[in-house]
Structure formats: C-alpha cells, structure tokens
Amino acid sequence: MIDKLEFLLALARERHFGKAAEACRVTQPTLSAGIKSLEDQMGVLIVQRSSRFQGFTPEGERILDWARRIVGDAKAMKQDVDALKRGLHGHVRIAVIPTALPMVARLTTPFREKHPGVRFTILSSTSIEILTLLENLEIDAGLSYLDNEPLGQVRTVPLYDERYRLLTARTAEFGDRSSVTWAEVGRLPLCLLTPDMQNRRIIDQMLRNAGIEPEPTLVSNSTIVMVSHVRTGRWSSVLPPILAESIGLPDTVASIPIVEPDVTHSVGLIVPHREPTTPMVAALVREARQLARQLEAER
Template structure:
C-alpha cells in the first residue's frame, strides 16, 4: 500500500504518468497498474481518465492528502527506529531561495559536527517551489520568506530580518553615499533576479510604491550572474544585505543601504506541519533555534538608518 501511495504523491508532482513512473524507477505499465490497484482497494476513482494526465478527482485529492500524511509518518517511524538503533544518520534534503543560500552553511556545518553520519542535499529554488517540494515530501526543510506570501501548513522558525542593499561600483556616482532611496534605485541601470523569484516581486512592489518604473536591463535566476555584472562597474543590483556581504562586496563594489522606506522581511526555516518531527528534522530545528539569536544580533548591528542624507 505504501508504495502505491508514493506513486500517487509522485504523480501529483510530475503531472505526467511517464515522468512519474520514471521518477519512481518503474515502467509506465507498472505505475499505472499500481494506481489502478489503489483505486480498486479504496473503491473510488482517483485520477481523471484521458489520453494524458488531467488531474485528480475530488476523492483523489482527499486520498492525496492522506497519502502525504501516511508516507510522511511511515518515513518518520523508520527514521526514528534507525536513530534508536544506530544514532542519528541518514540523508537530509533542503531547498533554499537563492538569496538565503549563504545561511545554509551556518545550519549544516554545526549540524554535521554534531551528527557526522548525516549527509545533505541542498537545492536552490523559488519560494513557491520550496513550499511545493515540502508538501510533496521531496525535501525535509526549506529556507524562505516567512511574511510575504502564504506558507500553508508548515512549521516555521524565524532566523533573521532581511534588509536591502544597492550593489554599485565603488567609483560610481553613489560611491560616497551612506544610503540611497528606493526612488533613486529606480533610476539606476539595474540587473535583477527573474520575476518568478519572490525577491524580485518584493523589489518590484517597492519600486512601484515610490513611483519608479521597473525596467531592469538584465534579468537572471542566478545571483552569481548578477554579481558578475555588478563587478564590471557598469551595472547595479538590489540584494538582501546578508547575500551582499557574503558574495558581493569587494574593493570595487559597495553595498549601500536602501531607505525611504527601510524595507524588511523575515527569513526562516520551514518544516512539515507534523508532530512528532522526524529525528533528522528535529535536530535541524534545534540548530535553527540556536542560530536565530546570533543572526538577529548581527542584523540589528548592521541595520540601515531610517532616512537618507540625500
């Protein structure tokens, strides 16, 4: 039964029978037969029939909700039994929005020191993808914004408050400025993340609020691409303060606080809404709770002034 429920979860993620079968490591006939067996066992149709996947029936949606709970509980039970027998070990899968990636090492490094038999896989994803992967049991935890879009059924641990910086040439027209306004940012030759990124949506909304048109000269889903362009001295970008400090600031690049207004958002860890948590996730939450006051202390020290000296 558990393997058939996992088939259903995979189908909800892939939205395609062939891709779902491949993801599960079985042939498409075996996969389709597994779904049919599940329908026969439950006595209801779960999938809208057609030449291609068309969605789930209302009954299928309810079974999918239960499948996620049952598979999650089964994995948790197995993991807890293994932890009792052998200590904490296994594979922890995480996804983070690109702007929060510098924080991942601050979680995984002390975690691995305390639990050396745990290995990690880290994905860079949009905020929407982080939540979708968490719901479909593709990851165990995520790092994302906590206060800008609905999170759904998750548990969260706030880690730090994010501020925003204009990355610009240290020899450009803003080289001697202690801060810049959002209106001034809108006048700069910007390179920004693509619109599917929540960071970009935050920037767009803020620029629109001050009457500035958002017309970046370059878009990318990679912060490395943006930083490389800024370092040429010909481009500017808007990035969260922590990302700017870790990746962007060099002798040729300044990270200038953006004010009027000072915009902040909460970044944190999200994990499945279940009790008890698996041992691996529980240990990660414990690390996050220890890290949070450290990060907030750093953020408070480096927070920008409330207004510019323009």
C-alpha cells in the same frame, strides 16, 4: 498500500505516467496497475484518464492529501526507529531561496559536527517551489521568507530580517552616498532576479511604491550572474547585506543601504507541520533555534 500511495505522489509530482514510473523505478504498467488497484480499494476514481495525464478527480485530490500524510508518517516512523538503533544518520534535503544561500553553512556545519552520519543536498529554489517540494515530500526543510506571502501548514523558525542594499560602482551615480532611496534606485540600470523569485516581487513593490515602474536591464535566476555584472561597473543591483558580504565585493563596488523606507522581511527555517516529527527535522529545528540566538547576539 504504501507503495501504491508513493506511486500517487510521484504522479502528482511528475504529472506524467511514464516519468512517474521512472521516478519510482517501475514500469508504467506496474504504476498504472497500482493506482487502479488503489482506486478499486477506495471505490472511487482517482485519476482523470485519457491518453495523457489530465489531473486528479476531487476524490483523488483528497486521497492525495492523505497519501502525503501517510507516506510522510511511514518515513518518519522508519527514521525514528533507525535513530534509536544507530543514532541520527541519513540524508537531509534543504531547498533555499537564492538570497539566503550564504546562511546555509551556518546551519549545516554545526549540525553535521553533532551528527557526522548525516549528508546534505542543498537546492536553490523559489519560495513557491519550496512550499511545493515540502508538500510533495521531496525535501525535509526550506530556508525562505516567513512573511509577505502565505505559507500554509508549516512550522517556522525565524532566523534573521533581510534588508536591502544597492550594489553599484563607486564611480557611478549615487556610488559615493551613505544611503539611497528606492526612487533613486529606480533611476539606475538594474540587474535583478527573475519575477518568479519573491525577492524580486518585494523589490518591484518597493519601486512601485516609490512611483517607479520596474524595468531592469537584465534579469537572472542566478545571483552570481547579477554580481558579475555589477563588478563590471556598468550595472547596479539590489541584494541583501548577507549576500553582498558573502561574495567579497571589490573596493570598486559600494554596498549602500536603501532607505525611505528601510524595509525588512523575515527569513527562516520552514519544516512540515507534522507530529511527531522526524528525528532529523527535530534536530534541524533545534540547530536553527541555536543559530537564531547566535544571530540575535551578533546584531
């Protein structure tokens, strides 16, 4: 049954029979037959059928929830047994919001020193994408915001509080200031992340609270693009200090705290809420808690 449930999860991810079959490395008739067999076994219609995928029936949505749990538990069981035989090894997939990417190395590096048989895939994703990827078993963990927007059924390990700085040329307006207000930030030509990013939604809300309607002159889903424009001296941006410090700003660019108010949002590790958890995730949670203590000591 596990393989049929995996067919169902692939269909939920891809929303297309052909692409789901390709992801499972089977033919489309094989995938369709597997799902039909599952429907016969359950005695209900799972997929709304036509020439194209149209979604799941209400019964199908409930079966999909169980499929995620069962497939996740099956993978956890296999990893648990493998860890007993060979120690912790395998592949860890972590999705990270763009503003937290500089923090990842402080988690993965000591983790791999303790578990050299582990390899990593790190993805840059929005906070919403991270929750979807976790739900669909496409990643093992995420680094994301822990407040501001609902997380659902997950376990969290807070790591640090994200604050916000204005990055601007020292010769630009406010470039010689020790702090600026959100209202002043709104007067500058800004390059910001795209609206699907929670960081952008936070900044938009702060500007609106200050009476400014956000109208950035450039948007991108890449922090590298934003910083490269700030380096020209013609643009400004709003980024967390952890990101500003990691990119090595030139002397011509100032990183200025934004006040009135001094806003913070919690960022941390997110993992599926499952007991027992996989040995890999359990080790990752332990490493995150150790990192949280280090970051607290550095404050």
